[in-house]
Amino acid sequence: MxxxxxxxxxxxxxxxxxxxxxxxxxxxxxxxxxxxxxxxxxxxxxxxxxxxxxxxxxxxxxxxxxxxxxxxxxxxxxxxxxxxxxxxxxxxxxxxxxxxxxxxxxxxxxxxxxxxxxxxxxxxxxxxxxxxxxxxxxxxxxxxxxxxxxxxxxxxxxxxxxxxxxxxxxxxxxxxxxxxxxxxxxxxxxxxxxxxxxxxxxxxxxxxxxxxxxxxxxxxxxxxxxxxxxxxxxxxxxxxxxxxxxxxxxxxxxxxxxxxxxxxxxxxxxxxxxxxxxxxxxxxxxxxxxxxxxxxxxxxxxDPTLRFKNRGAAGGFATTARRWHMLEQSGLQGIQGIGQVGPFMVISIKQHYAGHAMRVADYAMTGLADRPPRYLVLVDEDIDPSSRDQVLWAINTRVDPAAQIHVERDRWCNAINPAGLTPEKRSIEDYTLATVIVDACKPFRLRHLWDKMFKKSDIDEALRQRTAEKWESVLGEWITAPKPV
Ligand SMILES: Cc1cc2nc3c(=O)[nH]c(=O)nc-3n(C[C@H](O)[C@H](O)[C@H](O)COP(=O)(O)O)c2cc1C
Missing domain, CATH: 2.30.110.10 (Electron Transport, Fmn-binding Protein; Chain A)
Known part of the structure; x- marks a missing residue:
């Protein structure tokens, strides 16, 4: 309309x-x-x-x-x-x-x-x-x-x-x-x-x-x-x-x-x-x-800027779609989804080759026609990038900080971000800051080992269903509850 x-x-x-x-x-x-x-x-x-x-x-x-x-x-x-x-x-x-x-x-x-x-x-x-x-x-x-x-x-x-x-x-x-x-x-x-x-x-x-x-x-x-x-x-x-x-x-x-x-x-x-x-x-x-x-x-x-905005049912969908579209237009494959809260961005990818995840990060860090995210987290395709719990779980369990956290200095940044903007930098209108890439993907070189060494321990869907059916009469909705996402 x-x-x-x-x-x-x-x-x-x-x-x-x-x-x-x-x-x-x-x-x-x-x-x-x-x-x-x-x-x-x-x-x-x-x-x-x-x-x-x-x-x-x-x-x-x-x-x-x-x-x-x-x-x-x-x-x-x-x-x-x-x-x-x-x-x-x-x-x-x-x-x-x-x-x-x-x-x-x-x-x-x-x-x-x-x-x-x-x-x-x-x-x-x-x-x-x-x-x-x-x-x-x-x-x-x-x-x-x-x-x-x-x-x-x-x-x-x-x-x-x-x-x-x-x-x-x-x-x-x-x-x-x-x-x-x-x-x-x-x-x-x-x-x-x-x-x-x-x-x-x-x-x-x-x-x-x-x-x-x-x-x-x-x-x-x-x-x-x-x-x-x-x-x-x-x-x-x-x-x-x-x-x-x-x-x-x-x-x-x-x-x-x-x-x-x-x-x-x-x-x-x-x-x-x-x-x-x-x-x-x-x-x-x-x-x-x-x-x-x-x-x-x-x-x-x-439309004054306000801290609490865009949190409704449709909040941010168009920006997310544009970023996803631009990543794909660049020729990158395997993008599964994007999540974002302000300058914190999460990209979910299916890795196809060694270096794939960081290649996606390099492109996303050009800002996709905007300032780069201050924090970019890369996650595998089994992680929903819009789920805070899943993203934090991936960071906790798939990141070796010494190898998978990358700090990039002197990046174009939003002048309104107080972090690290000293009076001296402001006086010369230098609005650069560092940005961080957290590669929370399973390392590609270990892909054959990873799932054997660290198989997910949650019960699978078939067992969940069997258990729910068998015990519903005793435990009611406690046992039919959906798995948290
Ligand atoms: C409500 C609102 C207020 C904004 N205020 C400003 C502003 O004061 N200065 C600015 O440079 N960008 C502001 N922006 C962001 C820009 O409008 C936006 O990034 C735009 O794409 C910049 O266009 P340009 O790169 O073509 O100059 C605002 C955006 C919104 C939605």
Whole structure:
């Protein structure tokens, strides 16, 4: 199913009974805490904040667009009841048959209903919540998407980057080191130019999901978003920058990230990060907004980073499927599954030759178009990579730490990870850390010996069944209980 805009999506969410409207919530005191506390329940409603104090009537904020099984189903269109590995396989099969759907350029759209330019630009007209109590300032852009164009290749790039409000026309935009957005921005700076940018503040959730996907560099998020929703995005080429943005976006900021020679970098943050800590501020070149386009009664889409997120029944399935798809596209065989919690990744493989497991690790450590995992655990095909108990059992019983734990130094890392990031490293924007590969597979060279020397001692299925049948009348459900997984 595809939605022409955020409003149509909200209507669909309302129809399935998952929309709550909250009136009179203060953007500096209420919206952030409500958003965070709701996220503690793995499946929680989408919320539309209306009648927000301090801004004009009609200005709204929506949060938790994709944080339930059924809302993810609205966005991705997977069959009813599909869960876990089945869901991952379903999306992976679609990615294996990826066919880009390029956008359609249209001359205008609802987002151009209201235009503010030059001195009339005022970011403070929008509701910008203080998402975490000790954020440096309200953040306006959290769930939108920013469009940039590579000056070398002309390739379009879209990313979801947060934006802190400095004043009426200036945002602190966080383009993290190593993301395509940062590389593109700095290419303009190397030429002595400002970096043109268009920031959408609210849109069909597929646009933000596409922006936040870590695609291969040659892939364009707009085409990927079209593939995800099964229909092209309709885009307008911005009057000032020529950069495309959705014709039905709620609001769009057009402008440029200013070259540091013309305007000094400013501190963006502190900001409450997804790893559960406030990251100290980052020096960022400011984004000057030269025009604002917005619909009547615009809705800002909020998606602040929160420690407890994506834990519902569909949480993380698309990322897992993409990583699996990319590993296979690289030509590697034997991948049985992937599990992941934040920067901790587990890959299950059927080893076919000596060195196979570490070859998979080398490829996975390139990050699969993202930062490498901090911890990568390789397990054999009998271990479910999404089962914490099974993975820990494999680490406990199949790893000789002296031979099977590999530390790799100076790897590209998330700047928000506090481990090992000293003040000195931060001051020179060096966000590298070590990563660890735990090869918890049975060593391939011992494969003939291993199962003879260490045969699994759990009873087999036939004996379990015979025992259950014979003793059920005495021991009831205690004896018919399924084997733990
Ligand atoms: C809610 C949300 C907030 C994000 N915030 C940022 C951010 O502030 N800065 C950033 O560089 N990446 C952020 N990301 C991750 C990027 O959007 C994502 O990695 C994207 O693929 C980067 O695109 P790029 O490599 O094309 O620049 C965020 C992702 C999500 C889902």
């Amino acid at each position: 595809h939605f022409s805009d955020l409003r149509e999506f909200l209507e669909a969410v309302d129809r399935i009974g998952e929309l709550k409207t909250v009136c009179d919530a203060d953007p500096l005191r209420d919206i952030g805490p409500i958003t965070e506390i709701l996220a503690w329940s793995p499946e929680h409603p989408m919320v539309l904040f209306d009648r927000i104090p301090g801004v004009a009537a009609g200005m709204r904020v929506a949060v938790h667009a994709g944080d339930s099984y059924r809302r993810m189903q609205l966005i991705y269109g997977f069959p009813d009841g599909m869960r876990g590995k089945q869901l991952v396989n379903w999306w992976k099969a679609r990615l294996d048959n990826y066919a880009p759907i390029p956008p359609e350029v249209v001359s205008t759209g609802a987002v151009m209903d209201n235009v503010l330019e030059g001195d009339a630009v005022d970011l403070c007209m929008f509701p910008a919540p203080l998402w975490h109590a000790e954020d440096a300032a309200p953040y306006l852009a959290t769930g939108g998407a920013s469009v940039l164009r590579d000056p070398d290749t002309g390739r379009l790039n879209i990313g979801c980057y947060r934006g802190m409000v400095y004043d009426r026309d200036t945002l602190g935009h966080h383009l993290a080191g190593g993301h395509d957005g940062q590389v593109i921005r700095d290419k303009y700076f190397e030429r002595g130019q400002d970096c043109p940018i268009a920031v959408s503040l609210g849109n069909d959730p597929a646009f933000t999901i596409a922006a936040a996907e870590n695609l291969r560099y040659a892939q364009t998020e707009l085409d990927f978003g079209g593939f995800l929703r099964g229909a092209p995005f309709q885009v307008i080429n911005g009057p000032l920058t020529g950069l495309p943005f959705p014709a039905t976006a709620e609001a769009v900021l057009e402008g440029a990230i200013v070259h540091p020679d013309r305007e000094p970098r400013r501190t963006e943050g502190p900001w409450g990060e997804g790893l559960g800590y406030y990251a100290a501020g980052f020096p960022q070149p400011p984004l000057k907004v030269r025009a604002i386009y917005f619909r009547d009664n615009p809705i800002v889409l909020g």
